[in-house]
Amino acid sequence: MVFTKVLLVLPFMVAVWAWFCFNKRSKSRRQRSAQLCPGPYPFPLIGNILQLGRNPHQSLEKLSKTYGPLMSLHLGSIYTVVVSSPEMAKEILQKHDLVFSSRTIPAAVQSHDHHKNSIGLLPVGNKWRDFRKICKEQMFSTQHLEASQGLRQEKLRKLCDYVQECCVKGRVVNIGEVAFVTTLNFMSATLFSVDFTNFDSDTTHEWKETMEGLFAIVAAPNFADFFPLLKKFDPQGIKRRADLYFGKLLSMFENVINQRLESRRTHSDTSFKKDLLEGLLELSEGSEYDLSPKVMKHLLLDLFNAGTDTTASTVEWALTELLRNPNKMSIAKNELITVIGKNIRVKESDISKLSYLQAVIKEVLRLHPPAPLLVPRKSEVDVEINGYIIPKNSQIFVNVWAIGRDSSIWPNPNTFEPERFLDSKIDFKGQDFEFIPFGSGRRMCPGLQIADRMLLIMVASLIHNFNWELEPGTKQEELDIREKFGLALHKEVPLKALPVKP
Template identity: 35%
Template sequence: MDISGYAASALGLVLLFILSKSVLVLYQPQKKLNLPPSPPAWPFVGHLHLLGKLPHQSLTQVAQKYGPLMFLRLGSVPTVVVSNGAIGREFLKTYDQVFASRPKMMAAKIFSYNYQGVAWSEYGPYWRDVRKICQSELFTPARMEASKHIRTEEAYYMAKYIWDSCEGNNAVDVHSQIYGFSRCIIARMVLNRNYFSSNSKEALNFKEIVNEYFHLIGVTNLGDFNPYIGWLDIQGYQKRMKAAKKRMDSIMDRIIQEHQEKNPEVSTDASPDFVDVLLSTRSNGHYQHLSIDNIKAVVVDMLAAGTDTSAATIEWALSEILINPWVQEKAKEELDHVVGRERKVEEADLPQLKYLQCVVKETFRLHPVAPFLVPHESTQAVQVTDYDIPAKTRLLVNAWAMGRDPSTWEKALEFSPERFLNSNIDVRGHDFELIPFGSGRRACPGISLGLTLVQLGLAVLLQSFEWSLPSSHENLDMSEVFGLTLPKAVPLRSIATPRLPHHLY
């Protein structure tokens, strides 16, 4: 037998071993459990074939046949999918602590420095420590008030840039301006300076990395669902993850080094920024287990999550407004009544902009920040709604399906902010028919900041400009790109016509 023959035989034996181990895992004898309804599974892959390119949509269709609580086996990973608010409440409130951990996924491991960020760390003392630091140093009312000028300045810069670019009835690259707005705010709040100004090479590099980050965390990576083939990297995702992580690490190294070399005696900073606080916390012995990689992981979480989620929501909101022009008219009427056209809208005006708040809620309903939230994992076996849920079961909460559930929402597929005008439904995790930020222990810690960014950015865009499509005969592409978040597949471009006096830009 020649060398190629030996290689083929060896490869065949390896594949046979992998298949046999996978089948053993998939069909190993178990105590008879009363599992939730489940579609027929395929050998080896289980239900992976059901996911498709847009899993949130595919599983919504499957749930129409098998119900709002389904059991799937994704490769060798037991998974439950929830598509209804009442059932979601059972998992995220009644059994919140049981489902407070996170699954082990290759993208999360690589991007979060071995699960050391806020989003992907296991439920336990370390996670409580870093979440406490984030809440006390970034998201307190005092910190939000102190950073208000940053958000206002960046919102006005965005409007000024669009105003400079909208001459000649040309379509404006709204997508880039919205993402630049959120990126600059988060950078200034976390790092106390703008590392990523909207047109810099580093800003474009950072945006590409964040896009790759959210996409790769959401992809169906076969190695995550069958550990026996993970090392093969059949789809090439691990290679992409490591390349993006290397680029991100280069940025993080420079940021950490600059902060470590900062001389507090000559620094002009009015107060320490978030990285300063993390480094100080590490050195003063309060949290001695914080390594430099821990700090990088937490900072990456803050920068990436704060940039992508708010920007994507503003872009979806403006897109819906463009294809529902009466919404734009009502929002502008409210802005003219509350603010007028002789001054710029401010953060202090937001509580009075009730219709604008409804527009944002309706956007979260149809276009949730994360279609499956961030996946949860059970730490022990539990019984939910009379069904047995084994330990180490992954939980996918289909927030996209919950927002379009016809049993909850009248005319569920229509964009209608008016549905919230006389409603007490909120998005902060207490009303389970609408939980774009999650709920319970693992809810997003930056809900208040996220809501403020979306409302302020949208208010400035609507007060400053009349928005229209580049052609009256052109249909706006509303397709999605699946990942941990759900951005538009085609970046938004629109014609912006100024509606304020020139001196306000």
């Protein structure tokens, strides 16, 4: 598939060959005395693009075994460095964090100027710091997390009621879809005080299709990124499709903002719910932040996307691994029954007592990190790492998927063993570089705390008072665990399972 696309855009690529050669020569003087990172030999024009494959995190992990934990690739005109060890990740994300704090900006995320108002893509500066401060104070602080527990409990109650209904009717449950509905409604209620969809609703499919489509198109290899002179031609149509996905979501958020503004104008005495939108509108009335409706809708889009698809996909992977390992499922269920009891709703205050379930979630994040290459970074200046020069404007991939499956760090790395975390102090808070599914440093995921709570409580709710059987006709050893690469790491084949009462 990728090779076919190369052939289709070959005429455009030939047109930029002269530019590419000139660009290489312009760097030769600086690089002559420097040793660049080792890597596979690049083909003319396309460099190492074909070696990315359908699942780049897996392809790059294999290549790193030959070329080492600091490996270079030429993706068209983009010099890229791939980090595949805890030691090199620490150098990049901690020791030289500021140097590598910027982002590469693919053409797809430039749709509707999203990159100019995105907390995940903005360069480190005043605007980015303002966004981080707003998110922490309005959504991710301990005070706000404690205050929003009731909201999460309400969404979990609806989840359990739906699973109970399927149990009574003998219907299989699409685990990824119900997790998606739960996280989608939690995020929409947190941001706007409304539920966006329901279980078994046509709108669920529409939302899932839109968000997965957006994530897939942003993560797709784009020749307009590899060869900037092709940008205005958009040879694969990626920018056009990104315009549609971004436009659809931004338009929806704009409508919600306008409706709230109109309600505030016509019902001045109404006490609005203290959701994130209301907090942003109140902040916009002061002089501390530049928060126009345009800026707000992009910030809300970032939070909405980051908090929905990745959480849902991780819950699906957790149930997949537990169904593949019935003995681990039994241990997790017994812990829940012992600590909480039967027929009792799991509460967030119970989480600290559920050591095995915490280990289960950590093991799932080790094997199936939500963003296997994290969000790519960019070097601001030339910098020497481990004896190699990483030139200015290099793109940096941190392959946390490869680090999580390194046999020199993790015994039996491809085996699901939550027990490895029971007597370990390793955590995913960004200080243990052998386990950084949420990144590290100033650009690590700002919503880590809320993601951790949602993952634990949702998995606990699904397995506490239900037994699960695979979809009729599916054998345990045949359970599909193939991955589909994107901004979130999905199962290629959705998990469907039958809930039954113990």
